[in-house]
Structure formats: structure tokens, C-alpha cells
Amino acid sequence: MAERYDLVIVGGGPAGQAAALALEGNGLAIGVIDEQLRPGGQILRQPPREFSVASWMTGKVYAPLLKQLRQFEAATGIDWLGGRSVLGLAPDAGHGFALTVSGRDGVETIRASRVLLATGCQDLAVPLPGWTLPGVYTAGGIQAFVKSQQIVPGNRIVMAGTHPLQLLIAAQIVASGGTVAAVLFAQKRRTMMRQLAGHALKAAREASALLPAGAAMALLQRHRVPVRYGESPVAILGKDRVESLRSTEREIACDAIGLCYGFVPQSALPRMAGADMIAGSRAGGWSTECDAWFRTSVAGLYAAGETTGVAGAAAARTAGTIAGTGIAIDFGLVSEEEATSRVSHARSERARHLEFADLLDTIADPSGHFPRIEAETIVCRCEDVPSATITPLLDGRSANAVKLASRCGMGLCQGRNCEPTLLRLLAGSGRTDEDNGFTARFPARPVMLGDLAAPK
Amino acid sequence: MRIERRVERQAPFSIIVEGETLPAYPGETIAAVLIERSPTIGRTASGAARGMFCNMGTCSLCMVTLLPEGRRVRACLTPAEPGLEIGLG
Numbered sequence: 001m002a003e004r005y006d007l008v009i010v011g012g013g014p015a016g017q018a019a020a021l022a023l024e025g026n027g028l029a030i031g032v033i034d035e036q037l038r039p040g041g042q043i044l045r046q047p048p049r050e051f052s053v054a055s056w057m058t059g060k061v062y063a064p065l066l067k068q069l070r071q072f073e074a075a076t077g078i079d080w081l082g083g084r085s086v087l088g089l090a091p092d093a094g095h096g097f098a099l100t101v102s103g104r105d106g107v108e109t110i111r112a113s114r115v116l117l118a119t120g121c122q123d124l125a126v127p128l129p130g131w132t133l134p135g136v137y138t139a140g141g142i143q144a145f146v147k148s149q150q151i152v153p154g155n156r157i158v159m160a161g162t163h164p165l166q167l168l169i170a171a172q173i174v175a176s177g178g179t180v181a182a183v184l185f186a187q188k189r190r191t192m193m194r195q196l197a198g199h200a201l202k203a204a205r206e207a208s209a210l211l212p213a214g215a216a217m218a219l220l221q222r223h224r225v226p227v228r229y230g231e232s233p234v235a236i237l238g239k240d241r242v243e244s245l246r247s248t249e250r251e252i253a254c255d256a257i258g259l260c261y262g263f264v265p266q267s268a269l270p271r272m273a274g275a276d277m278i279a280g281s282r283a284g285g286w287s288t289e290c291d292a293w294f295r296t297s298v299a300g301l302y303a304a305g306e307t308t309g310v311a312g313a314a315a316a317r318t319a320g321t322i323a324g325t326g327i328a329i330d331f332g333l334v335s336e337e338e339a340t341s342r343v344s345h346a347r348s349e350r351a352r353h354l355e356f357a358d359l360l361d362t363i364a365d366p367s368g369h370f371p372r373i374e375a376e377t378i379v380c381r382c383e384d385v386p387s388a389t390i391t392p393l394l395d396g397r398s399a400n401a402v403k404l405a406s407r408c409g410m411g412l413c414q415g416r417n418c419e420p421t422l423l424r425l426l427a428g429s430g431r432t433d434e435d436n437g438f439t440a441r442f443p444a445r446p447v448m449l450g451d452l453a454a455p456k
Numbered sequence: 457m458r459i460e461r462r463v464e465r466q467a468p469f470s471i472i473v474e475g476e477t478l479p480a481y482p483g484e485t486i487a488a489v490l491i492e493r494s495p496t497i498g499r500t501a502s503g504a505a506r507g508m509f510c511n512m513g514t515c516s517l518c519m520v521t522l523l524p525e526g527r528r529v530r531a532c533l534t535p536a537e538p539g540l541e542i543g544l545g
Contacts, residue, residue, distance in 0.1 A: 035513045035533055042512060048483025048535070052464040083533075085513065104534070122514045134495035134507025141511030149488040150459040153495070176459045240505040241495050256495070266514070381509070381517060384500050412516035417509075446516050448528060 001079055004111040005031040007327060008099060010086050010269065011118035013041020014065055014313045015305025017072040018320025019116055019327070024075050026333050031079040031110065033086055033101060035445075041120055042140060043313040044069055045148040053150060059212055065313055081110075087443035089115060089273055096300060097273075100443070100452075107451040114300045114330070116323055117288065118316075119266040121306035124283045125417035126161070126261045127387075128371035130236030132378050139260035143169045152178035154256025158245050160184040160233045161260030163364040164213055169258060170225060171216035180225045181254045184247060186369035189229035199359040233257075233371055261366040263310045268414060270307065271440035273298050281310050282365040284420035286437065293326025293339075294319060302327060311357035318350035370424070379425075380418040382411020390422065394429035399437050402426070409438050412446045458492065469538040486531035486542060487511060487518055497531070498545040508532065520544055 007023065009016045012034035020030055032039070038046040044065055047053045057066060072078070084103045092098040096113040123138035130136070139159060145151045152173055158181050159166040170180045185192070220227055228249070235246045236257060244253045264285025271277060276297040277286040288296055288303040296303050304323035305316035322343045328334045334342070373379070375388040385408040393402045399422050402408060408422055409415030415422075415438040426435055443452075458465075458481075465481040471489060472478070480489045487508055490497050495507040497518060508518040511532045518531040521543040531542075 037535070047463075050466050050481070050483030054462040085533075104529075122512065123510065125509075125515070132504065132506060134497070134505050137508065138510050138515075141509060144511045145488070145491070146459070149485060150463045151488050151491060152457045152459060153491050155457065177461055178457060178459075241507070381506075381515070384502065384504075412519065413514065417515055445513070446519065446528070446530070 001081060001110075002029055002031065005029045005079070006112070006331070007031075007114050007116065008033060008097075008110060008112035009116045009118055010034075010099075011041065011120055011305065011307075012036070012039035012072075012080070012082065013118060013120050013305060014043060014068065014317040015120075015320035015323070016041070016116070016118035017068055018317045019118065019304060019324030020078050021068065021071060021075060022321050022324025023328055024077055026328060026331070028331065028333075029079075030077070031081050031112070033081045033084050033099070033110070035083070035085050037082045039072055039080060039082065040069055041313070042144065045144050047148050047150055051150060057147070061212055061314075065317065068317060085445040086269060087445055087447055089269060102443075102445065102447050102451065105456065107447060107455045109455065114302065114327060116294075116302040116304060116327065117269050117296075117307055118303070118305045118320060118323075119269060119307045120316075121263040121265050121310045122416065123259070124261045124264050124285070124366065124420055125381075126259050126366070126370060127373055127377055127379055127421055128233055128235065129374050129377050130238065130242075131259070132381055133236055133238050133242050134240070135238070135242030135256045136236055137256065137258055139163070139166055139169055139258040140263075142256070142258040143172065146172050146176055146178075150176075152176055154254070155179060156181045156254045157256045157258060158182050158184065158252055158254040159258045159260055160186075160245065160247070161262075162186050162366045162369050163260045163262045164360065166258065166260035167213050167216040167220065167227070169260070171219045174219060174223045174225060180220070180223075181252050183220065183225065183227045184231045184233065185227070185229045186232040186366075187229065192229070192363050195359070195363050199362070232369060233259075261370070262364050263306070264420060265307045265310060267307065268416065268440055268444040270296060270301070270303055272442060272444060273301055275301060275303070277436075281361050282367055283310070284423065292322075293329065294323035295326065295330075310361075311354055312360070315350055315353035315357055318346040318353065321346040322350070379421050380406075380408040380411060380415075382413050382417070383407040383409075385418075387425075390425060394425060394431075396431055399423060399426060399435050400439055403438055414438075414441060414444065471536050471538070471540040471542065473542045474544055480536040484536050486520060486529075486534050486536050486540075489536050490518075490520075490531055
């Protein structure tokens, strides 16, 4: 690992890989930091090297992503800095950025002239009564156990929410030998079908992206897994762990639940760096605002992939290619004219992927489908703050002020889980002016104070 | 439930969680070992059981303590190692 890089890319998923590959061979010193030990991002979260997994991620839609991943792994001249978390980034005295990075053995500083944030997205955390019981996971969390650690985290799993991804996850669980008790969509089937039909042209052109959902449905039918529409979770029941889910229609015995209401951009680092942000998707959150080359409002700082708006892995990959090429312009390695021609294919591909993403976003829209929160329902899991503590504070004050008064958002996750909920509560209480949410604070990930005081 | 279809693991080793010896396979995260034991990995100050949530390093609800050094780590990002001793809560 070098102490100083020309470019540090944060995130080794489709966008980060594509950007690194677009710049490879230019003589730049490039480091790619990721919290996982192996590259891939969440979409291709790889099993550990010590495992041997036959026919891993063989679906057709994954093929271009897998091909890029293997190219990235084979590339020389790119430093892979896995197993590390970026706690913060700040302007370096005079030039570029200093990134504070934590790893297994402590904290170090990595300097870079330019930084590309390709940090991806996270599941939208959706509170409901009982959601803090052990056995309730984000849908993405369950999928990552199946894909990477090769574990099904329960004997009888219910998937519930609004995002069609839950069909794929349920199918992956069943294909792995696990049992899915039910898949519940809060929205009505005819509404989803109408939205699909309304976008027929777009859908037809992106049919390959819809095929996995069709194949998943077929597999679930063969295994007699009920897929129900217009059925929402109302409460999760159990003494010390999940024992059942009560929906608007019935009670379903289960020992694990995956909540699947969509995804929001990872936004801690761009917000900490002071980059301009815009409201995220229908699911909420904040996207990093960028120009056509994925430059943020902060000089030398770029963002690509889901952190600029959740649109799926294929779109993220095209964004990475464009961002990497744009960074080449800014390093003086290529003329804007040459760069424009290099990315013309990526741009047209991207436009197509964004159309499909918009369709998916419409179908998966969780607004209007959030479960009802009771007075004792925990809103902030880190600090154990129930909605009853927050409700009296919804008097027109800001998210930051509610945080100070209630501790909601003060925990280890830095408000990543509770901020969208709190902003919905604020909006629902009649606050009309826009709230920019919590002020992003260092560190973006938890760290031992002793490590900060005595860096490596 | 560890998936066995199409998966080959190497010979397991042991780690200690709250004094209990558990098998772990090379490459497994601490989270994977814990979840095979129980979905509960700690309790709040008020005594309510808590589990993991995001399994991707974002929610920090799976913090455990590596003993005896006392380092706090996210179980979902940290591989298990032979002889590792872990404290919960």
C-alpha cells in the first residue's frame, strides 16, 4: 500500500471496478478501498477464498458484471485495499484529500490527489412493532449471507415489503435448500401490473433484466411458496426472537424475516465532505449531485454508482466507466473530445438502464405502504429510542434538533437507519420546509478512540 | 443453516463465544458463526434481546469484543480465526 495515491476509489463494486479499469495503464497510482475482503460489491459479494462454491451466480444478468470483476482482479497496477473502512475524508494541506481509514489492526491515513466515492447503497430500514427482535434482517443482509457466507439465516423465512428483489432473494433461499414461508408484497398485484404495462416499451427493451424475476416466480411456484399481494406486515411477534409475523391478513409462523422496501444511497462520506446532495429515490435518502462526468460540487471529489442515485448494478457499471474517463480528463491524460467518444457506448447503455431503473423504482415505491408505528416501536435501534419519545418533539424543529433532544440518530450507525424514518415523521407532522437531515459527523464507521489517538 | 449444496469448506476450527466453544470454517465471518448459534447476539441496557440486521457493515448492530485485547469489531466484516475468543454485549 502506498501512502499517497493519485486516485483513491472508495468501493470495489461495479462502479468502482469500472472506473479503475477505465484508468488502468495510464501510469496513475490507484488504490481501491473496500470494507469487504474481496472485490465485487454487494451484487457480487464473493464467498470467502477458502470456500469452493460450484456454479456461483450463473444467471445471465450477472455475466457482464462477473466478467468485469475477473478483469479487475487480474489487473496489475491497481492496489486492492480490502478489509478497510473509510472513517472520513478531509482536504489535505494544500493538495487533495486525506482519508482516515480503519482496518483490522487500527487506523491509518491514506492521501490522494483525487477521490472517487463508489460506496453503493443500503437497504432502507423500515420500523414496525417487533422489528428489533433477533431474526429480523434487511433483505440485503439475508441475501449476502446466502451469496457470500453460504448460510441461510433461518429455518422458515418470510420476506415482506414492496421491492421485487425479494422474489429473487426468496428464490435464492429455496434454491439453497432453505424454506420460505411466504413473500408478501404490500402493494396490489394489479397496481404493479398496470405500472408494468404503462412502461411496456421500456420493459420490452430491458426484458433480460425482468427474466430473473420470472424465473424466480416459477421456482417459488414449484416449491409452493405463497407470494401474496396487498398484504403488509403489521407486527413481528416473539419473546426473545422472531416466532411469527402478523400481517394485515393472517399470522405466519417463522424464525427469520427479511424486510425489503427498497434501497437508499450510502451518503455519509459525500455529506461529510460537504458535497451538494439531492433527495434520493422514492424510498428516501440522499444522492450525491454530479455533473455529466460525475464530478461532485467539491473539487477533486467524484461519485459514481448507487451513491449518486440507486439504479442497479448495470447502471452503476456504466457510471464507473464514465467517471473514470472523466477523471482521466482532469488528470490531463485525455482530451474531452476523445473522452466523449470513448464513453458514448457507456452513455447509451446507461440511458437504457436508467429507464428500467425508473420503472423498477415506480413499482417498488414504498411510500403509502410503510407499516404503522406504535408508541413503543423503536425508531432508532442504536440508542433504543421509541416513537413515543420522538412524537412530542415533532413541533416544527429540525431533524438535528430532534436528534439532540431524543438521541435518535446519535448511535453507532450515525443515523443511517433512522434518518429516513425521522424525516418521514417530520414531513407527516406538517413541517413543510425541506429538512436536510442529520449533519454528517466523523467517523462514518465505528472506531476505537484509542486507535484514533495512536494511529499506526 | 450452512448451505451444503455445491459448497465445499475446509476443515473447521474452534472459536470461543462467551465461554462456549463453537465450530467455525475457514473464511467464515464471526457473524456467520454467531448466527449458526443463535440469532441473539446481545441485549440492550433494558434487557431486550438484539440480533444482527444489515450484514454489510452499515448498521453496526453486530459489534462484538475480541478478547483479551478488547478491540470492538463488526462481526459481519471480521473473519473468524482459530482460537479467537469473543465477548458479546
